[in-house]
Amino acid sequence: MAIQLSKGQRIDLTKSNPDLTRAIIGLGWDTNKYSGGEAFDLDASAFLTGSDGRCTEDLDFVFYNNLEHPSKSVIHSGDNRTGEGAGDDEQLIVDFSKIPSTIDKIAITVTIHDAERRNQNFGQVSNAFVRLESADTNEELLRFDLGEDFSIETAVVFCELYRHGQDWKFSAVGSGFSGGLSALCKNFGLEV
Template sequence: MAINLQKGQRVDLTKGNPGLSKIMVGLGWDPVQAKGGGGFLSSIFGGGGGQNVDCDASVLLLGEGDKLKSNKDVVYFGNLKSNDGSIQHTGDNLTGDGDGDDEQILIDLSRVPAHIQKLVFVVNIYDCVKRNQHFGMIQNAFIRIVNSANKQEMIQFNLTEDYSGKTSLVVGEIYRHGNDWKFAAVGTGTTAPGLSEIVRSYA
């Protein structure tokens, strides 16, 4: 049975799960549906159907001091696999429509290089400045972790805050704790306009 986390909580991932190595990290979100013919969103964005908001999930592989050593340590839609092959992004979803995961990241914890101390999961809005979009236009955002061996969901963290005006989210972190891995539910919104600005903040 999955553990449902609140913002700020941390939980053991591998401790108590001997042999756990391959996991799937699923991230999902839905566009806020504007009320037909009126309403706050309709008055701003026009029309009754809302807008497609293209969110992108990324993973930053951080080394000592929570620093990013190389741009190659960013796995996203433009770089779908880490150099060592331990982390693989399954591809971009352009709309966020539909149930379930919108983007998935496959991780083999046993193959993550020893110098990588933390994996940071980020979601940002593609071309947010030009499109005048922010996370107040997104609802039902979540991150979940599934044991790839038996397909059982282990952890779920639903982001319930109002992120209006925020253009990127640091959703969660998987980090080393001695010989084990732990997960932290972060859920912090920022105004970084794109992935490159997020990456620079860890440089």
């Protein structure tokens, strides 16, 4: 049975699960019904950073236009433009054995595409979650339900995977940003 995390909790991944080499990070959400006239398009991304919390190059940003890190350590499953249906809306596959030694953290984020023009924000998103399962056994190891803590934010850091010595840990972050993908890129050291 998966461990249910609360905002701010951290948990060991690879020390407690020594056979865990590949993980599927599943992200999901529902959008509230409102008469804004435009469909929602939420997008998952991963920022691979050094110890300073910044990406060293554009290719350290894995998203719908760059589906694979050059090391093949993080692979995006592809853009789901509707988010309809149950289960994961988008997935990222992380291979811990392929993460370059220069990468100390992987921030998993979700943004609302074109949110400002469409007048959309995370206050209109419900049932958002991130879960991690073993890619080899399909066993769900942990889950973090974000709750309804957001109002004007257009981007959210759902969680972080971070290096601790030789092991990897998971942090349930749930931190919102205004300014969408552009604000996140700047936060992680990328030029927009």
